[in-house]
Structure formats: C-alpha cells, structure tokens
Amino acid sequence: MAKRKPTLTSKSPIPTMADIARIAGVSTSTVSRALAGLPPIPEETRQRVVQAAKEAGYAVNRHARSLRLKRSKVILVLIPNLANPNFPDLLMHIDRAAHDCGYDIMIAHTAIDPRRSDRYVDELLAGSIDGVLLTASYCPPRLLECIAAGRRLPIVRTLSPTPDLNGVTAVQIDEVQAAYDVVDHLAKQGYKRIAHLGGPPKEIVAIARRRGWEKALAAHGLPATPDLHFQAGFTVNDGRRAADEMKKRAGRPDAVFCSNDESAYGLIAALKEQGLRVPRDIAVAGFDDLSFSAVLDPPLTTVRLPRRDMAEQSVRKLKALIEDDADNDNTILAHELVIRASSLRS
C-alpha cells in the first residue's frame, strides 16, 4: 500500500459509516439515510445497508452525531444523595421515562461536591447535554446566574423545588397541604397533643411541612406550642435523638407527625426502647411513604409522594422544553394520605 489510504481498512477495530458504505457499495449519505429509515431510499437498498451494518457490528458514533446535530439526546439528572430512599425510586422512573423518549441519562451527586454541579451547567450551556433535571432544592450557583440573566434553559426541578427558581419549570406536590392532611387525620383520631419532628430548618420542604402542621392544629383548635415542636432532621438518628428529647420534656405528646419517614423510623425504634407502645401510648406518622414503611412494626401512616408521576411529568416537561421550546410552568401533582396502624386509635 502507498502512503496513506483515505478510508479505514479492516485494520481499524471500529467500523465507521464509510466502512459500511464501502461494503454495501453505496455512499455514506445513503448509509446514513438507510439506517435512519429516511424516505427516498428503496427498501432493497435499505436492506442491503442494514445487513452490512449488522455483519460489521456497526453502531453510530454518538459524539459524531451529537456534534453534527448539536443535540445529544442526553439529559443530566442531579441527585443530592442516593442514600435518601426517595431518590433511587425516582431515578428509576426517570430512567425509564427518559428512555421511552429516546434520551439517555447521566447522573451526578451534588451533595458530595457542590462545585461539580456547576460543571454540568457549563455542559448544558456548551450544548453538550440537552437538559437538566434537578431532583433537589439545591441549585448550582452558575444556574442561578443564568436564570438571573434571563436565559431560558431546558431545566426541570422536582421533588423539592426551591423558591429561588421561580422561572424554572417545576413538578411537585403541595407540601403544606399534604402535611395538613396527615395532622388533620391525627386530630380526627382524637389525639390532642400532636407534636412535630421538624426537618432541617433551612430545607424548603421541612418548612412547608411544619407550616402544614401548624395550620392543621389551628384548624382543630389545638396548640402548636414550642414544647410540641422538636428540631430534628431527616435521618433515622435524628428521630432517635428526638425521642430522647421527648423523654426529658414534661407532658408527653399523644401523637407525633414526623417530617419524613426515616426520622419516624428512628423515633419509633427509640420509643419502643423506652417501653412505649405505638400507637397505643403514642401515635406516629411520617411523610414520603418509603417502601419499608409498609412493613414496619407497626406499619407507618404517611404521605405517599407520587414519585412515578413526578418522574414521568418531569421528563415530559423537559422533553417539551428541549424539543418544542415550551414555556416554563408549574405542575402540582396529587399526593395521597396512606393510613396504617401507627396512627390508629387502638
């Protein structure tokens, strides 16, 4: 062979479109069209190309395609922390929904290193990824700048949207109302001293759930006194600690609304260790409806987050934002109060 052949020979391990073109005896444009199933290609030619591609083990190079099309069919999902059991479930549904729309997903944890998330906003701005799904209240600073600058970007936030991002499409539930519903249920069961285990004080959803508790108590003419509020957090251990605190304070509550299921798990475990029975001595309710809440002893009354709907709607909105240049909007999904033994009068 002479100096250099313009096309790849069998030496190269990865077949390109040019290889397929040569094998099928057509041009690369025909291969491209045939593989894409585009109109002006007769079935006979198409078959020949498809066959050649198959035999050569050919697959399009996604980067070449993305570069050319200026569209990658990849969306990024920013996840604060997969250890929180809400996220795997959500992510699973996002994955399925995205693939149904022809998108692949990249993921990145934001809790580990917040600066990392800025890098991904850059990717979005650089056109390397088509859209971003925010599944937490945290918002990359770079993104805030863009919003402030009035840029419309394909971004959807779900699960616990922040108020900082009013211009950004959101898919969420009415957190205040959902918390209200739980506490309303407890009040209707006849409990009089209904305490609240608050989440992290700056977390937007924690604040909303606390507001729901206060509103429901007010509606039932019950006190929301400071001795009924316990500053906790979202972890099992926060729930345990709250139980210790509860023991110290005078006038035990007869029911507790926890700001999430995990803290309820810890609370219940610790209350039992104190020799109390749930719900006989003290009723407990949570928020999230994690899968384990149904098999807990006792099964936990809680609010079911519509994680599947959230995922599907989020992806659908994001797709519309990317492909149809849709407008930003806010979707409120229905939540569901799940009543189980932990809150029922014996």
Next chain:
Amino acid sequence: MAKRKPTLTSKSPIPTMADIARIAGVSTSTVSRALAGLPPIPEETRQRVVQAAKEAGYAVNRHARSLRLKRSKVILVLIPNLANPNFPDLLMHIDRAAHDCGYDIMIAHTAIDPRRSDRYVDELLAGSIDGVLLTASYCPPRLLECIAAGRRLPIVRTLSPTPDLNGVTAVQIDEVQAAYDVVDHLAKQGYKRIAHLGGPPKEIVAIARRRGWEKALAAHGLPATPDLHFQAGFTVNDGRRAADEMKKRAGRPDAVFCSNDESAYGLIAALKEQGLRVPRDIAVAGFDDLSFSAVLDPPLTTVRLPRRDMAEQSVRKLKALIEDDADNDNTILAHELVIRASSLRS
C-alpha cells in the same frame, strides 16, 4: 458583511473555541492548550485566555472533544433494579469514584428491557463510551458474543458476577464463605435446627449462599434436610410467604438464615404476627446489611457487603482497563459478619 463569515459572530448563543481565540487574540490551538494547561504556554497568555473563556461563559463541547480524542470519559453503569437497596448505595460510590477519576457516568436499568442493554454494548463497540460496569449477574447477549469472539473490552462486573463471564474482570466477595460464616455463627450460638430461606433458584448468588448454608451445617454435624429449606426469593413478600409455609410444616426451626436482608424483614414481620418472638423463639439472620437492618426490631445479624470497596475497586479496574490496557483479573474482597440482636441467645 459579505456572503458568509468563516467564524461565528456574537449572534450564536454558544461560544466556541474560535470565539475565545478571537477575543483573546490568539489561535484556537493556543486556546486549547491554555485551557488544558499544557506546557509551552506562558502564564500571561494562559491567564488572558482563561479570562476570555470565563467572561464568554465558554465550556468545551464534550462531543467535539470525544470525537477528536476517540475517548469520551464516560462509563456506563448497568443496574438491574434500583429498587433493590444495594444498588443506590453502590451507585453512589461508583459515581464518586468515577468522578475522582475524571469520568462521568451514564446509567441504564437492565431489568426493565433487556434489549436495551445490547444497545449500550454497541455504544461501547462503536467507541461512544469508554467502559461498562455491570452490577448484576445479567449479561447482555451481545456482550457474550464479543467475549466468545475473544475480544477484550473495558468491562468490569461486580456485586454478583456470573460464571458465564470468566474472561471478564470481576470484583466480588466469596459468597459461599460469607454464608458459611453466618450459619457458623448461628450454630455456635447453639441453634440446632437452622433453616434457610433460599433466593431465586437460578440466581448465582442465591445458589452460592445456599451452598454456604449446607457446608456450615455439615461442618457442625447438623442436618440440611429438605424440611429446613424454604424456596423464597429476594423480596419482603417472599419472606412473609416463607413464614406461612414454616407455620404449616412440622418441627419449627430455631434459627433461619435468609438469603438476603429484605426477605428477612418480611420473615420477621410475619413471625411476629404469628406471636413468635425474635430471637427468643426463633433467631434470624440475613445477608447484605442494608441500612435499615440496624434499626430493625430486633436489629438484624447479617453480612455486610463491602459496597464502597466494590465500587472503588471496580472503577479503578475499569480505568486501568481503559487507559492502561490492563489484563482481566478477579478480585475477592473481604466481607464482614455483623452480629446484632436478631441472632443472639437471650
């Protein structure tokens, strides 16, 4: 302006390297080098370029770069099912480890649609992604073909490697030995009728764990009779059903080794409903050490999977396979027996 300008003007919303070059008054190669921090660029020039890039909100287009470099810095993680609590934890560690190595991760569920996983093998073959991390025993058929054809690909399998893939680098624990250790512990506690809740009969890990049970019983001169084996599965409900079956059979076991934590959860819940006390009437042990196992009532004795080590080693191996053309090998990680109240003699 004349017909067409060769470079982009401010009209384009996305700045390219050419834009930065123009702003900084240098060529694109200088920009490329400066941004990459490559040697022969004086600090002064570099600063100017970096500044220009920053002000223009420039970010490299990953597809152009990947196309050029024939390397994407993306690895794909195939996850069978995020609903299984092992995977979020594993994925979290994989994400962190990958990013520490400069890789982004794409994920795809395989349980939903097995054919989808073939598509990703194509991507690997097409050079669109750099490597694949298999986190389950399922292996895409297309991949099997490649292995059979003797191709060496950057693939690592972990968590529950299959025997079909002997040529592929694996990072795992000794499942048989780990199961042996649990049952050995139960036997040493003095339990005589140690039953086993088997997982899905074709799951490689389920088979291994059963073997460990049999070996340990044999070592202690205890029977592994059919009436002590319960065909269950890996879900909470499988555990519940096993408890029903247990009630029917004569001669209740005094201890049960469950093939995973989730089935142990269901078993314990159902045993309690039958009025039995754990571990007083019947001891229970699991396998996996999910986070809830520590807060269960009673806390569950189990085997801790070294998920973090698995993730880190897997990523490290994959990186070596990709970048250093390393050889395939097998890594066995240490497991840990976690003894808690559910298995202790009262």
Next chain:
DNA sequence: GTGAAAGCGCTAACAT
C-alpha cells in the same frame, strides 16, 4: 434515488 462535499468544535501534528 444517490453521491459529493461541507462543516459541526475540537486537538495535535507540523510548521514557523
């Protein structure tokens, strides 16, 4: 119906 050719944005020889 099919092919030639341009060019997406980048990096790395190869000049200078």
Next chain:
DNA sequence: ATGTTAGCGCTTTCAC
C-alpha cells in the same frame, strides 16, 4: 511560543 491545518464520524444540503 504560537499559528496553520487536517481530520475525528456523522448528517444534510445541493447537484445530478
């Protein structure tokens, strides 16, 4: 120390 240039693999006008 910096610029010029080729080309990664693909899609898509535009010609024929």
